[in-house]
Every structure is written in structure tokens, then in C-alpha cells.
Amino acid sequence: MRERRDATTGAAEPMAGGGQMGPATEVFLAHRNLLFTVAYEMLGSAADAEDALQETWLRWVKVDLGQVSDQRAYLIRIATRRSLDRLRTMRRLKEDYVGSWLPEPLLTAPDVAEDVELAESVSMALMLVLETLSPTERAVFVLREVFAIGYEEIAAAVGKTPGTVRQIAHRARRHVDARRPREVVSPGQARAALESFRRALETRDLQGLLxxxxxxxxxxxxxxxVKQAAPQPIIGAGKVARMIVSGLGKAQVTLTSEPTVVNGNPALLLRVDGEIDxxxxxRVEDARITGLYYVRNPDKLTRIASETPLTLR
Known part of the structure; x- marks a missing residue:
């Protein structure tokens, strides 16, 4: 049996005669978007999610498929374990991160925005809430609340008993519910609020921002x-609006913005003097913006040029 390098997984994959993909490859690719979504929701980083999938693939091709009764569940179990390992490492690295850390934004297709559950689960607002969970709590919450995985399967993935997983799930759900947006607004309401913000931003209209x-x-x-950013979150409409207006005034640049869809939710792509900034x-509640998440780190802007497919299934 010969091998070729797969552009999707980045790994050497076994091929049957005539260049056809082997059964392990077919199964992996059939579930790849799901596995990426699981890993991304656990990690908040597309690059790390891709690495987790690479590691998942390398373990998957060594599995005897004849001994696997539920291939989807088995793949999710492997991806979860690899993501948990990376998540624990990332938590240590984030302690040295300069300034605030935000998830890596993903340009997403219209079908992600149309799936209310999926769009909320990958929204910047909820992803930031998930950052406050421990690695195991995050894995359990994502698998149970987002993907509706059974307690026994989650237990096998995180190395806990089903009873312990139930307790972790309850604790994580209570923690997230206390911090997540009070309501899920429609895409139209979110777009309207962002459009008002965009107009005020481009015209440097202080009252419009307020x-x-x-x-x-x-x-x-x-x-x-790498790029200038506030070292700590800025709280309060007055402080945020004045910082935006005064910052643009001092910078003396041409700022333009265009609507886009990031992580299944309306967003803005900002350009300064024609270059992506x-x-x-x-986060929109009651027709007003309660959270603004501005990603300027160039290393996190590699997924805004082409759509990333996400799925819960």
C-alpha cells in the first residue's frame, strides 16, 4: 500500500490501489468539519484546532475499524483528548500573552448563521465565557450542551466516571448560564446595531456611539x-466612545469598515488606509451593544479571507 500527502489533514494517508482513499480516510473526511468544530469550540484557535485534528488523524489510522462500533463517537473521543492536551498547554501560554486574549475569528458561511444553536455556540461572546472554565469543564460543557453527547461517551473522552461528568456538566452549565448573554438576538437585530455603530465609527460621531x-x-x-491594543478591557459607554473618537483623531488615518459574518454572527471588517486592520x-442585547471584541493580532486574522465550514452534526 502506498501513501500520499493529504492537503486536508496534512498527514500521510494510506491509499488503496488505483489512488482511491482507504476506509480510514473516507470516515475521517466525512466527519472532519464536525471534529474541527469540536476542537475549535474547546480551543478558540483555528490553528490549534487543525493541529488537534492532525493528531487525531495520526491516531485514527492506527485503529482497527472492525473493532469500532460507532466511528463518529470514537473520532470525537480522540479529538477531545487531543484538544484537552492542547487546552492545558494553551492555558499556561496565555499567562504570558500580551494584553487581552480573544478567540481567533472565522469567516463563516450563511448556513452557520442560520443555525441558531451553532451560531450562538461559536459566538465571540460565548467563546469568551468558555475561557473562564477549567479545561475539563469546557470539554464537558461543549460535548454535552453543544453536541448533545451522552454522559458515558463524554466520560470515556475526558477520563472521568459518568457520575462525575454529570456533576461537572451541572457546574459548568450553571457557570456559563450566569455569564452568557441574557437573550439571543436575531441576526437582523445584530446587523442593525452594528450598522449604527459602523456609521458612528466612520464619522467619529461621539453621540452616535453613545x-x-x-x-x-x-x-x-x-x-x-504586535498591534496596539488596550491592555485591559474598557468598561462603560462613555469611556469606550471617547477612546474610539479620540484614538481615531490622534491617528489621523482613513478608517473604513464593511459588514461580514464572523463565527456565525454579524461583524465588521476594519481597514486602515486600505489595509486590513x-x-x-x-454582543447585542435589547438592540444595544453590550460587548465589543476587536481582534487586531495579525496571527489571528488568517481565517477571514475564506469561509471555514462548521457543523454540529
Whole structure:
């Protein structure tokens, strides 16, 4: 049996005679988008999710498929374990991260936005809430609440008993529910709020910003030590609006923005003097913006040029 390098997995894959994919490859590729979604929701990083999938693939091709009764569940179990290992390492690395850390934004297709559950689960707002969980809590929450995986299967993936997993799931759900957006607004409501913000941003209209920002709005910006960004979140409509207007005034640049869809939710792609500067995602409640998430770190802007397929199935 010969091998070829697969552009999708990046790994050497076994091929049957005549260049056809082997059964392990077919099964893996059939579930690849699901596995990526699982890994991304656990890690918040597309690059690390891809690495987790690479490791999943390398283990999967060594499995005797004849001994696997549920191939989808088995793949999710492997991907979860690989993601958990990476998540624990990432938590240590984030302690040295310069400034605030935000998830890597993904340009997504319309079908992601149309799937309310999927769009909420990968939204910047919820992904940031998941950052406050321990690695095991995050894995359990994602598998149970997002993908509806059974407790026994989750237990096998995270190395706990089903009873312990139930307790972790309850604790994680309570933690997330206390911090997630109070309501899930429609894409139309989110677009309307962002359009008002966009107009005020481009015209540097202080009052326009104050009108669309909720009093308790929080601005989080991520420059990764490469681009300038506020070292800590900025809280309050007045502070956020004044910082935006004064910052643009001092910079003396031409700022333009265009609507886009990031992580299944309306967002803005910002350009400064014609060059991509970053992506702004928003948390909208009661028609006003309660959270602004501005990703400027160039290393996190590699997935905004082409759509990333995500799925819950």
C-alpha cells in the first residue's frame, strides 16, 4: 500500500490501489468539519484546532475499524483528548500573552448563521465565557450542551466516571448560564446595531456611539503584542466612545469598515488606509451593544479571507 500527502489533514494517508482513499480516510473526511468544530469550540484557535485534528488523524489510522462500533463517537473521543492536551498547554501560554486574549475569528458561511444553536455556540461572546472554565469543564460543557453527547461517551473522552461528568456538566452549565448573554438576538437585530455603530465609527460621531452602546458595554481588544491594543478591557459607554473618537483623531488615518459574518454572527471588517486592520464582533442585547471584541493580532486574522465550514452534526 502506498501513501500520499493529504492537503486536508496534512498527514500521510494510506491509499488503496488505483489512488482511491482507504476506509480510514473516507470516515475521517466525512466527519472532519464536525471534529474541527469540536476542537475549535474547546480551543478558540483555528490553528490549534487543525493541529488537534492532525493528531487525531495520526491516531485514527492506527485503529482497527472492525473493532469500532460507532466511528463518529470514537473520532470525537480522540479529538477531545487531543484538544484537552492542547487546552492545558494553551492555558499556561496565555499567562504570558500580551494584553487581552480573544478567540481567533472565522469567516463563516450563511448556513452557520442560520443555525441558531451553532451560531450562538461559536459566538465571540460565548467563546469568551468558555475561557473562564477549567479545561475539563469546557470539554464537558461543549460535548454535552453543544453536541448533545451522552454522559458515558463524554466520560470515556475526558477520563472521568459518568457520575462525575454529570456533576461537572451541572457546574459548568450553571457557570456559563450566569455569564452568557441574557437573550439571543436575531441576526437582523445584530446587523442593525452594528450598522449604527459602523456609521458612528466612520464619522467619529461621539453621540452616535453613545446611542448604540449600552451603558455597561465592555470593549476587549487583542493585539497580541504586535498591534496596539488596550491592555485591559474598557468598561462603560462613555469611556469606550471617547477612546474610539479620540484614538481615531490622534491617528489621523482613513478608517473604513464593511459588514461580514464572523463565527456565525454579524461583524465588521476594519481597514486602515486600505489595509486590513482587524475584525470587530459584538454582543447585542435589547438592540444595544453590550460587548465589543476587536481582534487586531495579525496571527489571528488568517481565517477571514475564506469561509471555514462548521457543523454540529
Amino acid at each position: 446611542d448604540v452602546l449600552a451603558p455597561e458595554v465592555v470593549l476587549v481588544s487583542d493585539g497580541g503584542g 482587524g475584525v470587530i464582533a459584538a
